[in-house]
Amino acid sequence: MKKERSKKHRALQLARVAVQAAVFSLFLVLLFGTHFAGKDYIGNVEVFFHFDPLLALAAGLAARAFLPAFVLAAITLLATLLLGRVFCGWICPLGAVHQFFSWLFKKTKWLRPRKTATGGLYWKYLVLAFVLVGAVFTVDLVGIFDPFSFLYRTVVTSVLPAFGQGLALLTGFLYSLHLNGLGDKLAQTVETMTINGTFAGGFIIGAIFFGLVLLNIVRERFWCRYVCPLGAFLGLAGRWNVFKLRVDEAKCIKCNLCTLHCETQADPWPAEKWKSSECVYCETCAAICPTAAIAFPAKAGAEKVPAVDLSRRKLLLTSTAAFLAVPFFRISPASKRASERLIRPPGALPEPQFLRRCVKCGECMKACPTNALQPAIGQAGPEGLWTPVLTPKIGYCEYYCSLCSQVCPTGAIKELTIPEKVNVRIGTAWINKNRCLPYFLGRPCIVCEEHCPTSPKAIKFVMVETKRPDGTIATQKAPVIDLDLCIGCGICENKCPVMDDPAIYVTSVGEQRSETNRLLLPGLSVGAPPEIKK
């Protein structure tokens, strides 16, 4: 028999790689485009999230709301119903990353599949069940596992900061070589890109990601095979798709090469064992087959073989486990009483609703011009892991900016216009008179007052007498907060010259999204109380 590989499927395979590269580039273009570039309103840079049916389902379910922007997910779903998991194989940028590293590890011979991989596929269905059952009981865990959220969050909070440091090193290197012109150019480019370089726990987020990348040494596309709940979801949806694998028995030499190199353990050979819910239509098997025996002809109708090796018992057990796990995610002091350092971005929904919707994707953290939004570690409880927290010591809320609210894919941060945003109160500033220079030393400062962005200013000054250490008295302008005007933006804390523990700081009290975490009841003012006539 003539041994010849299929040119057509090799071409399809290359087309797939090209599409993956293009989509990944688009992902990066949108990601790098998510910053202030001269305009108050940014385009629809978060749009790719809206193609994700799992996010739509889980976040919508947890929030008990229909998220209109996610109608685009219907396209993905429809495509999957018709064509199977082409989304995983051709579109998904995280899939592309894992695919790339799998390829790399095979090329370097770190990964040498020698025998047919078996078992384990059900894990991702369990992850899916866990996420969905959580959502039914209003705990939004989808963001931790969803591939878009996972990738975006990782790139923003760990890859980009590392990239930024690399560029800074490179700039320094250029200067050390006296290539000053190039150094200047690179420095300006970096500045224009607005790379936020500081993220709490960015190291851990990066470590999880690279751990999963390294698992591709164990099995090709490890994440896609065993973990990804979106892959599981699309696998279930795509079982009845029209393109079915066919092995030409006359040509097949039973070499098992296709099954050995199948990216997702879909077992193309023997054909009756092929799992269409695992197949991502990457075309590897058809292209690698030495006798061009494999093809994917259109063939309507349901599949004969049970596609998911998932026992009802496992599914039931996971769902029960998820149900039992839900209360554990709610064990947090933050649910008892507002957390003072849990300052949410302007437009954030009230905390319980916010937690149900936020998918921890990091879009807001990328858009923030001052790097103020940080992934929460413990502040918001276990279910609030990696949700955005404004951290004034790192950055402050830029007065005329509402980018975070514009790029939030789920509306956990309600979209605000600039005139709406400048009136949103996210917290209240406090003065630590024990550390504030005019108060405790009698030295001039009031940097906070200078930076306060409201007009009239929420930080005013009063003349204060201070006893110096030598007993003499200094009279100095000292800051006071006008609660009627303070919006909690945090620029005062950010710019306070007392570096380690700023003498002025913002806490969440007074945030207008909460009906309980407040100071003065409506109708009361901070001025002198009205005189009572005798």
Add this chain to the structure above:
Amino acid sequence: MDRRAFMKDMALGGLAAGLAPKILAAAPQGGAGPDLAFAQGESPAAITKAAIEALGGMGKFVAKGDAVMIKPNIGWDRTPELAACTNPEVVKALVEMCLAAGAKKVTVMDNTTNQAQRCYARSGIAAAAKEAGADVPFVNPRRIKKMSIKGEWLKDWDVIQDFVEVDKLINVPIAKHHSLCRLTLGLKNWLGAIGDPRNQLHQDLDRAMVDLAAFFKPTLTVMDAYRILVRNGPQGGRPSDTKLTKTVVAGRDYVAVESVGASFFDIAPAELVYIKLAAARGLGRMDWEKLRVEKRTV
């Protein structure tokens, strides 16, 4: 002296500290023309040009082949009608005049307080200056170096090298209210040419401003008083915080220009500690009325 040669000097002996101010001080002194020029009118660009022409034209300050740095106030994320940053048309007119006078390169730069991209864009200054042919780079942290300020109080501080590695330096502040030092004019503008933690200078802001002005020694100061900020300074926030005074003041003597700036707020120069300090140190004259003043209306 070109920049590359200058950089070499720095690399070789760290001479930069003493050198830069000397270069600037060596600029030719004014002839028989006026010491100060006021121009009033409807167009910020036209009055800027008129004020410089009254002083004898940009050619008196900028020589052919000079590298010029124009230092406006781009400190805040505020649009021009809020008068928190220098009027972009004033900056643009100056860039055009410098290039027309034969400047090899004109740079416009400031170390902003709010996010740099926002300040550069929304102040309108970056676009205006670029349109006129200037370079408008962001502050490059690699180009900030500790220098000897040799001030009475400030001995050394981080200085952005772009402001010292030039032949001519033009200060273009806007006249504004400020809670701590009452007014922020030209001297305070130098806080935008240095590195952090500059906020700590508020502990003795008056002396810091004078030391920095003496260090930077601008060739020319052009004060934008087209729209001044009269309250809630130095940022304002509402158009009602501003006042249209439609004037530009220019002069070589930056203490004199500063003193004129105070008059827009009906404050006598001697009432401002930093003006008094600067005059006492002989950096310039606060009795500006005794100088040759030319007023033009456009």
